[in-house]
Amino acid sequence: MATQFVIDGLTASIEDKEILKGINLEIKGGEVHAIMGPNGTGKSTLASALMGHPKYEVTGGTATLNGEDLMEMATDERARAGLFLAMQYPSEITGVTNSDFLRSAINARRGEGNELSLIKFIRQMEGKMKELEMNPEFAHRYLNEGFSGGEKKRNEILQMMLLDPKIVVLDEIDSGLDIDALKIVAAGVNSMRSEERGFLIITHYQRLLNYIKPDFVHVMMQGRIVKSGGPELAERLENEGYDWVKEELGIVDETVGQA
Amino acid sequence: MSTQLSTPVNREAAEALSRSKGEPAWLTALRGQGAELSETLEWPKPEKVRIDRWDLTAIGGYKPQAAIASADELPEAVSNLSGESPAGFVVQRNSGIVFKQLSAELQSKGVIFTDLETAAREHGDLVQQYLFKAVAQDEDKLTALHSAIWNGGVFLYVPKNVEVELPLQALLFSDDAEATFAPHILVVADNNSRVTYVDNVSSAFEGAGAATLVKQSVVEVIVKPGAHVRFATIHHMAENIIDLSIRRAIVENDGRIEWIVGDLHDGNTLSDTRSLLRGNGSTSDAKVISIGSGKQQMSLTTGAVHVGRSSDSQMVTRAVMKDAATAIINGVTKIEKGATKANGEQTEKVLMLSPKSRGDANPILLIDEDDVTAGHAASVGQVNPEQVYYLMSRGISKREAERLIINGFLAPVVEEIPIEAVQEQLRSLLERKLEA
Ligand SMILES: Nc1ncnc2c1ncn2[C@@H]1O[C@H](COP(=O)(O)OP(=O)(O)OP(=O)(O)O)[C@@H](O)[C@H]1O
Ligand SMILES: [Mg+2]
Numbered sequence: 128m129a130t131q132f133v134i135d136g137l138t139a140s141i142e143d144k145e146i147l148k149g150i151n152l153e154i155k156g157g158e159v160h161a162i163m164g165p166n167g168t169g170k171s172t173l174a175s176a177l178m179g180h181p182k183y184e185v186t187g188g189t190a191t192l193n194g195e196d197l198m199e200m201a202t203d204e205r206a207r208a209g210l211f212l213a214m215q216y217p218s219e220i221t222g223v224t225n226s227d228f229l230r231s232a233i234n235a236r237r238g239e240g241n242e243l244s245l246i247k248f249i250r251q252m253e254g255k256m257k258e259l260e261m262n263p264e265f266a267h268r269y270l271n272e273g274f275s276g277g278e279k280k281r282n283e284i285l286q287m288m289l290l291d292p293k294i295v296v297l298d299e300i301d302s303g304l305d306i307d308a309l310k311i312v313a314a315g316v317n318s319m320r321s322e323e324r325g326f327l328i329i330t331h332y333q334r335l336l337n338y339i340k341p342d343f344v345h346v347m348m349q350g351r352i353v354k355s356g357g358p359e360l361a362e363r364l365e366n367e368g369y370d371w372v373k374e375e376l377g378i379v380d381e382t383v384g385q386a
Numbered sequence: 387m388s389t390q391l392s393t394p395v396n397r398e399a400a401e402a403l404s405r406s407k408g409e410p411a412w413l414t415a416l417r418g419q420g421a422e423l424s425e426t427l428e429w430p431k432p433e434k435v436r437i438d439r440w441d442l443t444a445i446g447g448y449k450p451q452a453a454i455a456s457a458d459e460l461p462e463a464v465s466n467l468s469g470e471s472p473a474g475f476v477v478q479r480n481s482g483i484v485f486k487q488l489s490a491e492l493q494s495k496g497v498i499f500t501d502l503e504t505a506a507r508e509h510g511d512l513v514q515q516y517l518f519k520a521v522a523q524d525e526d527k528l529t530a531l532h533s534a535i536w537n538g539g540v541f542l543y544v545p546k547n548v549e550v551e552l553p554l555q556a557l558l559f560s561d562d563a564e565a566t567f568a569p570h571i572l573v574v575a576d577n578n579s580r581v582t583y584v585d586n587v588s589s590a591f592e593g594a595g596a597a598t599l600v601k602q603s604v605v606e607v608i609v610k611p612g613a614h615v616r617f618a619t620i621h622h623m624a625e626n627i628i629d630l631s632i633r634r635a636i637v638e639n640d641g642r643i644e645w646i647v648g649d650l651h652d653g654n655t656l657s658d659t660r661s662l663l664r665g666n667g668s669t670s671d672a673k674v675i676s677i678g679s680g681k682q683q684m685s686l687t688t689g690a691v692h693v694g695r696s697s698d699s700q701m702v703t704r705a706v707m708k709d710a711a712t713a714i715i716n717g718v719t720k721i722e723k724g725a726t727k728a729n730g731e732q733t734e735k736v737l738m739l740s741p742k743s744r745g746d747a748n749p750i751l752l753i754d755e756d757d758v759t760a761g762h763a764a765s766v767g768q769v770n771p772e773q774v775y776y777l778m779s780r781g782i783s784k785r786e787a788e789r790l791i792i793n794g795f796l797a798p799v800v801e802e803i804p805i806e807a808v809q810e811q812l813r814s815l816l817e818r819k820l821e822a
Binding site (some may be wrong): 214232 | 793
């Protein structure tokens, strides 16, 4: 079945403050959507609400992946259904090695009785780490502990590659990456592009989109998608900033939840 | 309990039992004196844990134990704790030793590894020289009472310059709640020797509902100049047992003691592990791992007293508290005047898994010398929901996520344990108690 991800009228709040004011978005397998927008306009909130972060309460709407409403599921079920979020700020977990974590995640996905053998797991992990030019020692380090910003981002992509999700949300995967790392990460993402998989890429910069070509670009302000277009929209934003969008739409304060 | 006397033994009874066992006169006298002291001394008063409310006098009575021919005859619940063809192995069941063995090779090197009762008869001078030297008989009611009633026990002597490669092991267990269970463990490592001792303190009661029994043990380790002793002990007895464990080491010049303590016992626990760094360049490293469950109350203390110059102490305690368990964790670093260039570091961390569980960390630094370094870190917290979310976002169930985080909390200490077999055993016991 071709992947189909539909967000319909999604509203969400944090500490009783409404941040998402009704998000509508449809992503099909094979498509890459980019979301851009000024700071504090709700982009990460959308990502967190989709994944089920405990601090965010979804107050309305649905997000269905191939007909199943993810909003009805616990976070781990959403992940096993095929949603993946590369986080803007991944957690550090002392005492849990990266490889133990990855193996638990892969096996959780595969289900009981269908676990990957240790040898196969190591082969897969090492193969992907090599693609991402990660030092093999990162397998034995504690999860994200003491990783540099860029190393954490690479580790997020490693997880994406190993977990083979259907819908990938990347929240500022380019922040903290040097130019070479950006290319490597982009190549990792591009290698995962397929008809079965859709992408939602949150970014501030056209630079990432030079490497990962989006099919659609959306602008987020005030907790809504206020404008959508093709790749040319991202280029114009890069050159001209957001003022023209605000003017066009009569928006004075683009942020959300400040009042 | 109103039926209990404040002191469960008296001089006559203690001396009579000692004589009936054929103990040397000095030991009979020591026991008698202990019984008498116990009538006037007070129970120890650890910080914030009212152990005087525990049934401390439920020590049972002495019951002779029949020897077994091999470890195969042990009850199933403890038979897997006998270790893989150890270099030496001593088993205490309730009030007495039922099995002991030491490799011919170690015997020929002059190593003594036997029960303390036998050692007192056969190596009386040696035992008398060191018994109740690291722990004072008149320290409190517990040590006095113990000096009167201790039974079975372990004596380990390693001669000068002898290095024992493989761990010497002991299994101390109770399967009779009416029998006194009070092992005394005395380790003497002579100059420049090396040895590793590992014991399991366990129980094997049939079914639930066994009566309360106090298990009291005292460990004394004498580390002579240049000697190196690793002492690992894992406690995992049933809930009806109150575990009172006092451990002390005296470390001479350039000697080293390493403590590894697994307090995974299911009942109330007083666990007190200290090193006296008497010699210059002496060092101590203590690692304590604990899990509390049910309504368990625990008092876990590590301590180091620095007397020697350039002495070094490291102490780490990590505890996970479940259900309504309580742990008070004390770390006491004391540096005496004249212990120049001494260094003492301690860390206590508690992870609480339920709103009813409680953990307190009390780091204490007492420093009477200027030219030293010392540090402490303590934290008490809960499983971080942000971390659980992160793991769950990768498809890992909540339960498994928490399991990973809890094991991760203990891992940095468990991984540092230098004895592979102890590490493995600790891991499986940790798992068992966490899952229960
Ligand atoms: N945990 C929180 N507690 C309080 N307010 C929050 C919390 N998380 C987000 N917000 C608020 O919600 C609004 C949207 O934040 P969000 O992180 O979604 O913005 P963003 O578009 O991702 O911004 P950026 O581009 O800076 O990453 C902001 O005003 C922010 O302060
Ligand atoms: Mg953001």
